[in-house]
Amino acid sequence: MKIAVASGKGGTGKTTFSVLFARAIAPALYVDADVEEPNGGIFLKPEIVHEQDFAEPVPKIIPEKCTYCGECARACPYKAIVIIPPPAKKDLFFPELCHSCGVCAFVCPEKGALIEVPKKKGVVRVGKTQDLDFMEGILNIGEPSAVPLIRELKRKIKDYPGDVVIDAPPGTSCPVVEATEDADFVILVAEPTPFGVHDLSLVVEMIEQLSLPHAIVVNKAQEGNFIVEEYAEKKGIEVLYRIPFSEELARMYSKGNLPFDDFREGLKSLYERIKERVG
Amino acid sequence: MKIFITAKGTDLNSKVDPRFGRADYYVIYDTETGEYTAGENPHKKGQMAVGISFAQIAIENGAKVAISGNFGPNAFEVLRAAGISMFRAKPEQSIKEAVKSFMKGELEEFKESTPREVAEKLEKELK
Numbered sequence: 256m257k258i259a260v261a262s263g264k265g266g267t268g269k270t271t272f273s274v275l276f277a278r279a280i281a282p283a284l285y286v287d288a289d290v291e292e293p294n295g296g297i298f299l300k301p302e303i304v305h306e307q308d309f310a311e312p313v314p315k316i317i318p319e320k321c322t323y324c325g326e327c328a329r330a331c332p333y334k335a336i337v338i339i340p341p342p343a344k345k346d347l348f349f350p351e352l353c354h355s356c357g358v359c360a361f362v363c364p365e366k367g368a369l370i371e372v373p374k375k376k377g378v379v380r381v382g383k384t385q386d387l388d389f390m391e392g393i394l395n396i397g398e399p400s401a402v403p404l405i406r407e408l409k410r411k412i413k414d415y416p417g418d419v420v421i422d423a424p425p426g427t428s429c430p431v432v433e434a435t436e437d438a439d440f441v442i443l444v445a446e447p448t449p450f451g452v453h454d455l456s457l458v459v460e461m462i463e464q465l466s467l468p469h470a471i472v473v474n475k476a477q478e479g480n481f482i483v484e485e486y487a488e489k490k491g492i493e494v495l496y497r498i499p500f501s502e503e504l505a506r507m508y509s510k511g512n513l514p515f516d517d518f519r520e521g522l523k524s525l526y527e528r529i530k531e532r533v534g
Numbered sequence: 535m536k537i538f539i540t541a542k543g544t545d546l547n548s549k550v551d552p553r554f555g556r557a558d559y560y561v562i563y564d565t566e567t568g569e570y571t572a573g574e575n576p577h578k579k580g581q582m583a584v585g586i587s588f589a590q591i592a593i594e595n596g597a598k599v600a601i602s603g604n605f606g607p608n609a610f611e612v613l614r615a616a617g618i619s620m621f622r623a624k625p626e627q628s629i630k631e632a633v634k635s636f637m638k639g640e641l642e643e644f645k646e647s648t649p650r651e652v653a654e655k656l657e658k659e660l661k
Contacts, residue, residue, distance in 0.1 A: 334582070343617055
């Protein structure tokens, strides 16, 4: 079973919940798909056994063959190529704008004038911590899109025989869709504030569009505060679990530790409930 | 020689727009004929690569000089590659005054692009 953890708002406790949950249901695989700022490894402290570069093709212009016609620059939807026509005859490439879509190579009318060369955009690291398998993607700073690296992570976990917990990026944009769309179940971690509920409603809208079964976990839950539960009831979404607000937990978190044992039993029964729902 | 100037309006009495990529308009002034053309910056509200796209208008129109208040790093690189020299207009100058200052050699030439912090501060002030 693939379970994705998303939140809409950042800082609600997606990673806190994901690592507590993955630890509780191990043997399993934890995947940090928040590739722009992966931090699950800080808490799980896995031993990394394998690291692989993630590269994508980018254009390279061969000056001897290029006629500086500018077809590539005009076709580029991201304006990553600038061709300065004769007599200046110059080409400029802005790698931070390139999305590796390949249209430049496709439209180039001169054979061999524009070739595609691999460019490293990040790494995929694989490891293990006790009976929990670990994987994370780390995108290079400044890369325009997290989607291709998340797609690569998904290729790698496709045939994993056990349960997978996917720690998705925050927000509701393409990287979140990429990280969640193939999941069997999505857990939405929310915090009980008006802002938290607002952003939760955005990610619920996204998950409904994807038609994925989902439920809510409230993090930093406070006594007498049911703002998330009220929203959930209105929308008919099950609230699976409440992680109480705790200064002690925050203190541990700030040192890279979490009270895994305290949550093991509770999260195991949450897992059973999800299994029931997925069927 | 053609001069590409970022502008707040479409005539010679308009002020120079201190931003390059996100300028409202541009004026292209021909020093030989004294004539000019003007247009709206179509990339002004673009999400990315606005400086690069806007610089290409200067290149396509055969400008040899560009006058603005600031040039971002990408626009700077494109204009420099195209052999277009960049100059800083004095604060609040009109297009006409900036061209006159340039002709008299009074404008400072850009040797490097405007740092991002300065550009961001300017953008805030203009809002």
